[in-house]
Amino acid sequence: MHKITVLLATALGLTSLAALSLADNALASAAPPDTAQARFELCAPGPRVTCVVDGDTFWLNGLKIRIADINTPETSQPACVAEARLGMRATHRLVELLNAGPFELEVQGRGTDRYGRALRVVTRNGRSLGAILEAEGLAELWKGRRSSWCEA
Incomplete structure (x- = not known):
């Protein structure tokens, strides 16, 4: 917030x-967009300050941020093994992308979601990090609901 x-x-x-x-x-x-840079790692148990939860959620200086333009596979309660694997790949890739240098946090639409998380589009040099994850097959563009990552 x-x-x-x-x-x-x-x-x-x-x-x-x-x-x-x-x-x-x-x-x-x-x-206006906020510019940030920090050193990210995977979140560990305990208080979270600056870390990555999963492929579309991270903490920055104590603020929980949900990347607004994408959805990634779940890692905490995946519906299948394929979702768990892809979710971990997306999570590790988000760590890499966030650690690659300064990025901007842009509000597009609502500023927070129903869980109180800050909704932000994360960009670097005008390119969405979410779009990078989507292009690499690790995310889907957000369409207002979650999709299944498990094969039928």
């Missing part, structure tokens, strides 16, 4: 997650 959002919400006396989400969404369209 943007620091400005929290300050605005506090000034207005908003305390619930839903109210903070509304404030964040209201500011999202006016917010």
Whole structure:
């Protein structure tokens, strides 16, 4: 969540997650992309600060970010062995992509999802890291719902 959002919400006396989400969404369209760079590793048990959860979710300086333009296979509760394998490949590739240098975090549409995660499109030099994962067969473009990664 943007620091400005929290300050605005506090000034207005908003305390619930839903109210903070509304404030964040209201500011999202006016917010310029944030530039970031950090050293990422896979998330370990315990507090998460800067790490990669899976192919489309990571933590940056204590903020949980869901990559908004893609969906990747699940790693925590995969529906089949193929999904688990592809999910791990996507997760490791996201670590590589995030560690390759500075990137931008862009709000396109909603600023947060129903779980309170920041929704961001991650780009470097104008190219979506999600699109790179999709081109490599490790993700699908987000279409409003999850697809099955298991063969029928």
